[in-house]
Amino acid sequence: MVDRTAEVLVIGGGLAGAATAAHLARAGRSVVVLERDAEPTHKVCGEFLGRAACRELEGLGVDLESLGARWIEHCTLFSGDRSAQAPLPFRAAGLSRRTLDPALRDHAAWAGADIRLGVRSTAVRGGQVDLANGESLSANAIVIATGKHEVRGLTRRSVLKRKDAKIGIKEHLSLTPSAMADLGNSVELHFFEGGYAGLMPTGDGVANLSIAMDPAVWRARELTPATYRDWLQRYVPSLQDRLTGARSLFPKPLTVSAVPYGYRLWSAPDDEPSLWRVGEQAIVTPSLTGEGMSLALGSARCLGECLLAGRSQTEYRQSLRRHFNRQILAARSFEALLEGSMTRGGIMRLLAVLPSALGVAARLTRSA
Numbered sequence: 438m439v440d441r442t443a444e445v446l447v448i449g450g451g452l453a454g455a456a457t458a459a460h461l462a463r464a465g466r467s468v469v470v471l472e473r474d475a476e477p478t479h480k481v482c483g484e485f486l487g488r489a490a491c492r493e494l495e496g497l498g499v500d501l502e503s504l505g506a507r508w509i510e511h512c513t514l515f516s517g518d519r520s521a522q523a524p525l526p527f528r529a530a531g532l533s534r535r536t537l538d539p540a541l542r543d544h545a546a547w548a549g550a551d552i553r554l555g556v557r558s559t560a561v562r563g564g565q566v567d568l569a570n571g572e573s574l575s576a577n578a579i580v581i582a583t584g585k586h587e588v589r590g591l592t593r594r595s596v597l598k599r600k601d602a603k604i605g606i607k608e609h610l611s612l613t614p615s616a617m618a619d620l621g622n623s624v625e626l627h628f629f630e631g632g633y634a635g636l637m638p639t640g641d642g643v644a645n646l647s648i649a650m651d652p653a654v655w656r657a658r659e660l661t662p663a664t665y666r667d668w669l670q671r672y673v674p675s676l677q678d679r680l681t682g683a684r685s686l687f688p689k690p691l692t693v694s695a696v697p698y699g700y701r702l703w704s705a706p707d708d709e710p711s712l713w714r715v716g717e718q719a720i721v722t723p724s725l726t727g728e729g730m731s732l733a734l735g736s737a738r739c740l741g742e743c744l745l746a747g748r749s750q751t752e753y754r755q756s757l758r759r760h761f762n763r764q765i766l767a768a769r770s771f772e773a774l775l776e777g778s779m780t781r782g783g784i785m786r787l788l789a790v791l792p793s794a795l796g797v798a799a800r801l802t803r804s805a
């Protein structure tokens with residue numbers, strides 16, 4: 438039996454889904470969120486909250502300080518034996534997604550959204566959402582906010598080249614006291630051939646290690662989630678001291694494959710008129726900028742405005758493009774320069790004499 442439950446049905450209760458629900462519920466719309474995880478979980482994410490993410494969350498009533506966020510003040514780049522550090526030109530924070538996502542869902546629920554945990558959608562077809570328990574739901578608008586996960590019948594038809602798809606891996610570590618003190622209030626990016634690792638404090642004395650890597654390089658080195666950290670410690674000089682004596686706080690690292698970096702909804706084929714994509718279903722930016730969560734929250738605000746004003750999908754896509762295209766193009770260019778070993782060498786030499794250029798790059802790769 439098909440049950441028409443709400444004006445808007447959101448599939449996925451991560452940051453984009455919960456924020457969309459909060460915006461709509463605050464304006465009095467009836468909105469239901471389906472989140473497949475019954476309990477708060479960790480996610481593959483560097484957990485760096487940039488300026489826009491902090492602002493969007495504060496605007497939605499989330500108090501990062503009281504959730505135990507750690508303020509991040511510096512950015513440090515490492516490549517081979519070179520390093521460059523600069524103060525961040527804005528306020529940033531580190532916070533575990535296992536804390537942040539449920540907090541935002543609570544705010545959406547408080548605003549009036551109906552949040553249903555442990556409910557997985559198995560397919561969407563013709564304005565109807567099928568659930569794993571055999572039921573079906575329908576609504577005037579169906580919002581796809583499933584992040585990296587595709588929904589059956591709605592796989593993003595990628596406009597990307599295969600080289601843009603990367604492997605992501607993340608775990609929380611307990612570093613030695615001296616490694617933690619050296620890390621301080623910095624987000625660190627350690628570059629190596631075929632990828633980079635981000636390391637930063639994420640509250641409660643925990644460090645987040647997250648990697649984005651070319652799958653061909655991963656395979657050629659015969660890496661696995663069980664061996665990759667030993668490999669980093671051995672072959673990435675800047676991580677040796679940081680990772681010596683480090684203890685993982687996860688039973689095993691989280692992984693994700695085929696992350697379609699550079700995906701933009703406004704360049705993709707049209708969806709059915711009742712379907713709306715948000716967060717990583719709409720935009721995927723290179724992880725090294727730490728802007729994925731800002732975009733998830735920013736796209737949710739754009740979508741909320743469009744749905745409330747009764748705008749069309751074309752207008753929504755135009756709004757996303759207007760707000761975020763420049764930043765994605767800058768992030769992709771910056772990533773390409775840092776991925777090439779020759780250009781990376783040039784950038785590291787430039788930053789050694791002009792560290793403030795790092796602040797300029799940080800500004801260019803995010804929205805105003």
Ligand SMILES: Cc1cc2nc3c(=O)[nH]c(=O)nc-3n(C[C@H](O)[C@H](O)[C@H](O)COP(=O)(O)OP(=O)(O)OC[C@H]3O[C@@H](n4cnc5c(N)ncnc54)[C@H](O)[C@@H]3O)c2cc1C
Nearest residue numbers: 449451452453473482483484485558584605716717729730
């Ligand atoms: C290696 C790596 C490092 C990163 N580092 C950073 C960083 O430091 N800073 C930053 O801002 N961004 C970072 N990002 C990006 C960031 O994690 C994403 O942009 C962000 O999580 C996107 O939010 P979202 O709400 O779109 O998706 P998600 O957070 O993935 O939420 C999707 C939700 O949908 C649910 N779901 C999925 N399928 C179903 C289904 N069928 N039915 C019901 N529910 C479903 C999931 O359980 C999940 O809760 C990183 C990404 C990677 C890969």
